[in-house]
Amino acid sequence: MPTMMKAAIFVEPGRIEIDDKPIPEIGPNDALMRVTTTTICGTDIHILKGEYPVERGLTIGHEPVGVIEKLGANVKGYQEGQRVIAGAICPSFTSYACQDNCCSQDGGHHSHGYKPMGGWRFGNTIDGAQAEYLLVPDAQANLSPVPDGLTDEQVLMCPDIMSTGFAGAEAAGIKIGDTVVVFAQGPIGLCATAGARLRGAGMIIAVDGVDERLAMAKQMGADVTLDFRKVDVVEEILKLTGGRGVDSAIEALGLQQTFESALRVLKPGGTLSSLGVYSQDLTIPLGAFCAGLGDHKIITSLCPGGKERMRRLMSIIAAGRLDLGPMVTHRYALENIVEAYDLFSHQRDGVLKVALEVS
Numbered sequence: 001m002p003t004m005m006k007a008a009i010f011v012e013p014g015r016i017e018i019d020d021k022p023i024p025e026i027g028p029n030d031a032l033m034r035v036t037t038t039t040i041c042g043t044d045i046h047i048l049k050g051e052y053p054v055e056r057g058l059t060i061g062h063e064p065v066g067v068i069e070k071l072g073a074n075v076k077g078y079q080e081g082q083r084v085i086a087g088a089i090c091p092s093f094t095s096y097a098c099q100d101n102c103c104s105q106d107g108g109h110h111s112h113g114y115k116p117m118g119g120w121r122f123g124n125t126i127d128g129a130q131a132e133y134l135l136v137p138d139a140q141a142n143l144s145p146v147p148d149g150l151t152d153e154q155v156l157m158c159p160d161i162m163s164t165g166f167a168g169a170e171a172a173g174i175k176i177g178d179t180v181v182v183f184a185q186g187p188i189g190l191c192a193t194a195g196a197r198l199r200g201a202g203m204i205i206a207v208d209g210v211d212e213r214l215a216m217a218k219q220m221g222a223d224v225t226l227d228f229r230k231v232d233v234v235e236e237i238l239k240l241t242g243g244r245g246v247d248s249a250i251e252a253l254g255l256q257q258t259f260e261s262a263l264r265v266l267k268p269g270g271t272l273s274s275l276g277v278y279s280q281d282l283t284i285p286l287g288a289f290c291a292g293l294g295d296h297k298i299i300t301s302l303c304p305g306g307k308e309r310m311r312r313l314m315s316i317i318a319a320g321r322l323d324l325g326p327m328v329t330h331r332y333a334l335e336n337i338v339e340a341y342d343l344f345s346h347q348r349d350g351v352l353k354v355a356l357e358v359s
Contacts, residue, residue: 008059010055012056018334018335031068031069033066034069035359036357037152037355041063043062048341059128059130059131062123063159063160064086064129065155066358068084075139076140083146084143087144088163091119095114103306104117144314157324164303165187165188166198172196173297178248181204181206182249184276185207185210185214187353189217190217192252192273194324196250203223203240205226207228216352219326238265241265246265249272250262253276254278258276260283269294270297272297274300330343331354
């Protein structure tokens with residue numbers, strides 16, 4: 001086995017490049033995955049731009065599909081050569097936070113066990129998935145076998161955007177027959193739209209300003225699409241609901257404008273489910289907030305991880321309930337990742353998701 005591998009590393013704001021790094025040495029609770037396919041996430045673009053700080057030299061990426069190359073001595077029930085995925089969030093499942101059902105905020109084994117976003121380790125606090133090999137920590141809890149018959153691209157969305165988008169729909173508390181709006185139809189917003197349909201929403205409204213994304217939203221289950229370039233979205237949604245407002249609004253971009261619009265269209269007692277990654281302070285408009293007396297719920301979510309979450313997501317795909325394959329619009333080899341980042345960060349050529357073929 002070789003000792004070195006190719007990896008996409010963070011050099012400085014504005015620069016992620018391919019370089020050689022040692023193949024990770026695993027401990028008894030880890031696994032080494034040979035990555036076959038991965039992708040680029042919007043969060044990686046925040047890292048590229050310097051909007052989210054990580055250490056220089058860190059391997060980026062958190063959406064791995066691959067094959068088990070090597071297992072730690074304590075990892076049971078898996079086989080080398082087995083096809084697997086691991087969630088973008090890979091908690092230990094042993095901390096206080098995990099045992100309090102807050103696995104994405106896993107702070108490890110210090111005195112209180114909580115750390116904001118602590119479960120997000122790949123490409124954040126440890127080397128990530130945009131590489132030929134990936135160390136998966138706490139592998140017993142985080143490796144999930146890929147069902148026979150499913151391709152890499154069919155399960156590529158499970159580690160992050162499918163889990164995150166569905167978490168937005170779950171946190172929104174959608175009931176059968178609810179009216180739901182999803183602001184922004186990027187990859188996560190599209191998965192939130194799909195999740196709202198699977199949760200039984202009666203009317204799903206999708207908002208975006210890109211024709212291709214609005215068309216994809218229809219494929220994912222949207223009943224109504226609104227182009228914010230052409231209509232006053234708040235006015236249109238209130239019209240569609242007879243002035244009542246929506247039961248749930250899902251914000252999937254991370255901007256003041258979309259957050260505020262989500263609050264303005266929410267019925268009294270409704271839920272604003274926020275998935276966006278915000279890079280500036282938010283202001284809550286007094287009127288839309290009903291002076292704090294509107295019985296609104298505002299809830300944020302970070303992608304749930306772990307092998308059971310991944311198993312459930314892959315079971316939906318295996319059963320034919322959802323096909324996320326059309327979201328892969330471009331394909332690149334790992335060695336051409338700089339070109340892929342340039343395309344994705346500038347949102348050219350109708351890009352939704354890029355499949356990075358590693359091996």
